[in-house]
Amino acid sequence: MPGTFRMALLFFCVFLLFDFSNSLPVEDADIIYLWDDYASNNIDDDIDNVIDISDLDSQAYGSPKNESGDAISEWTETSLMNPEEMGSYLEGDILIPNLSRNGMRDKTSRWSKGIIPYVIDSSFNQDQRDTIRKAIADYHRLTCLRFVPHQKEADYIIIKNTKTGCWSSVGRIGGRQEVNLQSPGCVSKKGTVLHELLHAIGFMHEQSRPERDDYVTIQYNNVKPGAEINFKISDKKNTNDFGIGYDYNSVMHYSEFAFSKNSKRTIEPKVRGIK
Ligand SMILES: [Zn+2]
Numbered sequence: 001m002p003g004t005f006r007m008a009l010l011f012f013c014v015f016l017l018f019d020f021s022n023s024l025p026v027e028d029a030d031i032i033y034l035w036d037d038y039a040s041n042n043i044d045d046d047i048d049n050v051i052d053i054s055d056l057d058s059q060a061y062g063s064p065k066n067e068s069g070d071a072i073s074e075w076t077e078t079s080l081m082n083p084e085e086m087g088s089y090l091e092g093d094i095l096i097p098n099l100s101r102n103g104m105r106d107k108t109s110r111w112s113k114g115i116i117p118y119v120i121d122s123s124f125n126q127d128q129r130d131t132i133r134k135a136i137a138d139y140h141r142l143t144c145l146r147f148v149p150h151q152k153e154a155d156y157i158i159i160k161n162t163k164t165g166c167w168s169s170v171g172r173i174g175g176r177q178e179v180n181l182q183s184p185g186c187v188s189k190k191g192t193v194l195h196e197l198l199h200a201i202g203f204m205h206e207q208s209r210p211e212r213d214d215y216v217t218i219q220y221n222n223v224k225p226g227a228e229i230n231f232k233i234s235d236k237k238n239t240n241d242f243g244i245g246y247d248y249n250s251v252m253h254y255s256e257f258a259f260s261k262n263s264k265r266t267i268e269p270k271v272r273g274i275k
Pocket of ligand 1: 195
């Protein structure tokens with residue numbers, strides 16, 4: 001796991017430890033709560049400390065789709081893209097459930113004290129369960145986040161493979177929430193599990209960072225028609241890098257061929273020698 005990723009998680013964890021008393025979401029159905037605005041120390045103002053994806057309208061919502069499952073079922077280690085990049089959801093693998101009547105917006109928040117109750121569905125085989133447990137072990141070894149077996153907690157994640165695609169919501173959405181890891185494609189690499197769990201923890205994609213155009217060039221000419229949404233930049237006022245610089249090696253960074261229509265690169269580094 002790259003050092004900067006560890007650093008980012010460390011910052012995130014430190015923040016969790018000090019800030020959970022006031023990070024519970026207020027009642028506002030228009031916004032998604034991910035984390036507070038660490039950089040501006042604006043930690044008491046819940047309204048300012050949100051990720052607002054309302055501008056994505058209906059594109060921000062999804063339900064599992066067969067075409068994603070078909071693509072992932074054909075995924076192999078030699079495929080150009082990672083399985084988590086094959087979904088037809090927001091940025092490939094972020095699922096915002098259709099919970100509200102207008103179907104436009106939703107909210108999430110952080111996990112209290114950095115503790116994430118979880119269940120691994122019995123439908124995974126032993127090897128697949130081992131891959132998930134190794135990913136969880138990485139979090140326990142490298143961060144202060146703790147995945148604990150679900151008991152009676154109201155909010156928890158269920159890791160399952162009964163739907164198509166690799167996907168998760170971003171952050172805690174309240175109650176039971178699913179992290180889907182279609183098998184075997186989404187549990188072939190520990191990195192895919194780490195990636196989806198990071199969404200569930202509350203992180204977006206690295207290449208969505210506000211300053212990403214300083215680091216990579218998006219080759220829109222090579223992007224599948226309709227997939228441009230996957231390269232949208234997050235609004236600076238609503239996202240937080242926790243003081244950690246752009247990380248080409250982040251497990252949250254898409255690969256160079258993500259959403260390519262022609263097997264040519266869609267993401268190219270601006271810095272020489274970077275892969
Ligand atoms: Zn993702």
